[in-house]
Amino acid sequence: MLEYVTDAADPRLADYVSLRDVELRKSLEAERGLFLAEGEKVIRRAVGAGYPVRSVLTTQRWLAALADVLGDSLVYVVSDAVMSGIAGFPVHRGALASMERLPLPPVERVAAAASRLVVLEDLVDHANIGAIFRCAAALGVGGVVLSPRCADPLYRRAVKVSMGAVFSIPYARMDDWYNGLAGLRAQGYELLALTPDQAAVPLDEVVMGERVALLLGSEGDGLSSRWLHESRPVCIPMSPQAMAAGVDSLNVVAAAAIACHGLMRRAG
Amino acid sequence: MLEYVTDAADPRLADYVSLRDVELRKSLEAERGLFLAEGEKVIRRAVGAGYPVRSVLTTQRWLAALADVLGDSLVYVVSDAVMSGIAGFPVHRGALASMERLPLPPVERVAAAASRLVVLEDLVDHANIGAIFRCAAALGVGGVVLSPRCADPLYRRAVKVSMGAVFSIPYARMDDWYNGLAGLRAQGYELLALTPDQAAVPLDEVVMGERVALLLGSEGDGLSSRWLHESRPVCIPMSPQAMAAGVDSLNVVAAAAIACHGLMRRAG
Structure with a gap:
């Protein structure tokens, strides 16, 4: 399911905030039980390993490369400018996915x-x-x-x-x-x-x-x-x-x- | 020889400009025949290996740790604020040295x-x-x-x-x-x-x-x-x-x- 988002501050993108702030991300990810996969290859492996997708954040340009792996996942599509604004660094192959953590084995x-x-x-x-x-x-x-x-x-x-x-x-x-x-x-x-x-x-x-x-x-x-x-x-x-x-x-x-x-x- | 410098833009600090700009540093260092050593241990090893010191940039606090290795080198002493302003990152153990390159062997x-x-x-x-x-x-x-x-x-x-x-x-x-x-x-x-x-x-x-x-x-x-x-x-x-x-x-x-x-x- 595609949703086009035009504002980096849109609350739907809350999983992707403050990507360069390690301390904040640590507590945010622990609280929400999520982690981020970056780039098509890594997203593909996370999905293949059974981690449920919360959402994907990408640009129109990278959508096709991910099409087969996304199924009916929620996909936020943004412009390159919004992507840069959110990430603050060049996102590897233009895609981030917010994935659900699974319980660790003993x-x-x-x-x-x-x-x-x-x-x-x-x-x-x-x-x-x-x-x-x-x-x-x-x-x-x-x-x-x-x-x-x-x-x-x-x-x-x-x-x-x-x-x-x-x-x-x-x-x-x-x-x-x-x-x-x-x-x-x-x-x-x-x-x-x-x-x-x-x-x-x-x-x-x-x-x-x-x-x-x-x-x-x-x-x-x-x-x-x-x-x-x-x-x-x-x-x-x-x-x-x-x-x-x-x-x-x-x-x-x-x-x-x-x-x-x-x-x-x-x-x- | 100690020189106290109070302005990050002081021309005496020209060897230390734009430390986060890799491309600019590459050409600047090649042109001037210098490289930078960061931190007391690395500076010590560079000096020990025979590279001549062009200058050292440090703060009052780290001066003592380097005293024995500096000899009569030119040392620019700056405040913590100027150091941060110049480097744009936390300088390892508060010292940078501009060293002369030596010709590489064949x-x-x-x-x-x-x-x-x-x-x-x-x-x-x-x-x-x-x-x-x-x-x-x-x-x-x-x-x-x-x-x-x-x-x-x-x-x-x-x-x-x-x-x-x-x-x-x-x-x-x-x-x-x-x-x-x-x-x-x-x-x-x-x-x-x-x-x-x-x-x-x-x-x-x-x-x-x-x-x-x-x-x-x-x-x-x-x-x-x-x-x-x-x-x-x-x-x-x-x-x-x-x-x-x-x-x-x-x-x-x-x-x-x-x-x-x-x-x-x-x-x-």
Whole structure:
């Protein structure tokens, strides 16, 4: 169903307000139970993954590309000028969709269905979250578990950077940070904590059991001492010359990519 | 030498204008032969790597942290308000330095001194360039070679994302894209072209000689057919389920991280 809207302030576009204000969007999306998918490809994947469409916002020019996926969804069609006015940035391939969130499964269910997990503690950067989901999905990790305070994989930028991988890999969020790892251990997971500390065992030398959970810490501080203490520290060996020159760590996405690749190479 | 400046438009601050205008900065920096280092750590590494300081722009508050590295450099001290007015974004740890560029070495010299090279064809995203330099340095790659049109590793954002790794790993830029690879081959490099094409040889199965150059293509289109044709395609194996779900590639930083790690694991 098409509705033509000519005013960026039209109340029908309330799902799309303040797109550059991360804090406001976080509370707005939580309250209304929605998230935004940007661009035809990502919208298509969100729909394919079963998320109900609340509405789509696009311009006449991009309507045709989306026609087959929209069904009888509510579609707001606006001019390029109104689109720019609403978004405040160039919208990827001219379309945004407001999608309904679905209840997340419990951690136990995601863990039960997988043999390789990535567990993210308190990451704050949505682009990093998206990139790690993309790596984990592409490299055959079976699920992602988030600490209670880890940033939201369905935030627009995370969804976009993941190229929709947030829809294809199951994930869950822990209720309890302090005791969160005990449950995974009880389900038979060996917990490997990735650390830049070169005194840890190199990941490539770890003999891996049937179930492995790879723990990744936040961008600034890495893993908490609580989680490090609960798990086995592993490292990615770095060049001694680079360490001496002060290049003493990898960013979390690069480390996650190498580690997920390591898990896959040695899958049972 | 300290100079207190009270006006964001003061001509003495000409090196620091239009910091959010990438196109303007590119031509301005090329014309004046400068680049910007942001934050105490990165400035320190740039100075340590031998780049001469043209000037430093900071606030009273951050002066002390830089005191030992500044020597008799020209330092412009401004208020927080002027700093915000100049930058238009929160400057990392309150300091920017305008540094003189040094002449790049020829490709042959960088290649001669290394046994593992990363070769970047036409990457456009400065954050990706910076992240790849950080990976390459941390994982013991001996040098980076850029195609003629590849984005500038000394652009502020690349320098920042690299955490200064652009200063610790030697790099050079080809003059000639079409015949650029022939020179590397003549120096004994085996050319491995990283591609998402799963029909290529998995990188982990390649028997590597003494000298290996890993070719990475641009964010959108990957490597040109010319370069693919000149080299041996290799891939990072991905999960068949993910491929079926449309997660059919890794981003270039994740791929570079995995591949550089692969090179290091099997260094001679």
